[in-house]
Amino acid sequence: MDQAEQLRIIKKHQQSRPLARVITVSSGKGGVGKSNTSINLAIQFRKMGKKVIILDADFGLANIEIMFGTVPKHNLCDLIYQGKNIREIITWGPMEVGFISGGSGIAGMSNLSRDYLNYIIQNLAQLDAIADIIIVDTGAGISSAVLEFLVASGEILLVTTPEPTSITDSYSLLKALYRHPRFDEQATKVKMLANRVSSEAEGKLLFRKLNAVVERYLKIPMVYLGSVPEDGQLSRAVMQQVPVSIQHPGAKSSQAYEHIAARLLGREETERQPRRGMAAFFSHIISGGK
Numbered sequence: 001m002d003q004a005e006q007l008r009i010i011k012k013h014q015q016s017r018p019l020a021r022v023i024t025v026s027s028g029k030g031g032v033g034k035s036n037t038s039i040n041l042a043i044q045f046r047k048m049g050k051k052v053i054i055l056d057a058d059f060g061l062a063n064i065e066i067m068f069g070t071v072p073k074h075n076l077c078d079l080i081y082q083g084k085n086i087r088e089i090i091t092w093g094p095m096e097v098g099f100i101s102g103g104s105g106i107a108g109m110s111n112l113s114r115d116y117l118n119y120i121i122q123n124l125a126q127l128d129a130i131a132d133i134i135i136v137d138t139g140a141g142i143s144s145a146v147l148e149f150l151v152a153s154g155e156i157l158l159v160t161t162p163e164p165t166s167i168t169d170s171y172s173l174l175k176a177l178y179r180h181p182r183f184d185e186q187a188t189k190v191k192m193l194a195n196r197v198s199s200e201a202e203g204k205l206l207f208r209k210l211n212a213v214v215e216r217y218l219k220i221p222m223v224y225l226g227s228v229p230e231d232g233q234l235s236r237a238v239m240q241q242v243p244v245s246i247q248h249p250g251a252k253s254s255q256a257y258e259h260i261a262a263r264l265l266g267r268e269e270t271e272r273q274p275r276r277g278m279a280a281f282f283s284h285i286i287s288g289g290k
Contacts, residue, residue: 019277020053020128023135023264024153027160028169030140033195033228034159035063036238038137039097040254043245044261045133046095053090053098053131057149058139065101068093069241075101079123086123090130094246098131125279134278141169142176151182152284154275155189157225161196162206171213178218185220191267193260194227203227225263228256 027034042052056064065072072091078084091099138149150156160170177183194203207224214220231253237244245254
C-alpha cells in the first residue's frame with residue numbers, strides 16, 4: 001500500500017473532534033526515569049481534566065504496567081494479529097489513565113494486506129475520540145525501533161539526568177535522529193526535561209550544556225521544559241507501585257511534574273502546533289516513509 005492510499009484511509013476514519021496530541025517520551029539511556037515521567041505527566045494531565053492514554057512502546061520490558069501495579073490482558077499485537085478492537089486492549093489504571101501494552105509485532109505491520117491495515121488504522125483513529133493526549137513511552141537508546149517512533153512524532157520529550165553518560169547518550173540519540181533520512185526538523189519539537197537534579201539551577205545548566213553542543217553540530221532547536229528534583233518520596237512510591245503524583249501529591253517531584261504538565265499545555269496554545277493524531281502517527285511508522 002503506498003503512502004497516498006494510507007493517507008486516504010486515515011482521512012476516511014478521522015473523527016470530527018480534534019485529533020489527539022501525541023507526545024513521545026524518550027531518553028538516550030535506560031534508568032533515567034523516562035517511564036516515571038510518562039506516568040506522572042499522565043496523572044497530572046488527568047488532574048487538569050484531560051483524557052490520557054499511555055502506549056508502552058518499550059518492547060520487551062514492562063515498566064509502565066509494573067509501575068501501575070497492573071497486568072494487561074491484551075496488547076497492541078492482539079489488535080494487529082488477533083482481531084481485537086482498540087477498546088479491548090486498553091487497560092485502565094489509576095485515575096482512569098488508559099494504558100496500552102505495545103507488544104512486539106509492529107515491525108511486521110508493513111506486510112499486512114490493505115483490508116487488514118484499513119482495520120488497524122480505523123481502530124487507531126478511535127483513540128482520537130477516546131483521548132485528548134496520548135503519551136508514547138519508547139525504549140531507551142538509538143535502536144531502529146526507537147528512531148522510527150521519534151521520526152513519526154511531532155513532539156519529543158527528551159529525559160536527561162546530570163550523569164555524564166546520560167548527557168552524552170542524549171546527544172547520541174539526537175544525532176541519530178538528525179541523520180535519519182525522514183527526520184523533519186521543521187515539523188518536530190524537541191523538549192528537554194532535566195531529571196534527578198539537586199536544584200532548578202542545575203537543571204538549567206544541564207540544558208545549556210546539551211543545547212550548546214546540539215545547536216553547534218545538529219542545528220536542532222530544543223526547548224527547556226523544566227526539572228524534576230531527586231526525591232526520596234518518588235523512589236518509595238515506585239517501590240509501592242503507585243505514581244508519586246497520587247501517593248504523595250505534595251512531594252517536590254509531584255509539584256515539578258505538575259508545573260511541567262501545565263507548561264506543556266500552555267506551550268501548545270502558544271506554538272499552535274498541528275496535531276497528527278494516532279492513526280497518522282502509526283501510518284508513518286508502517287509505511288517507513290514510502
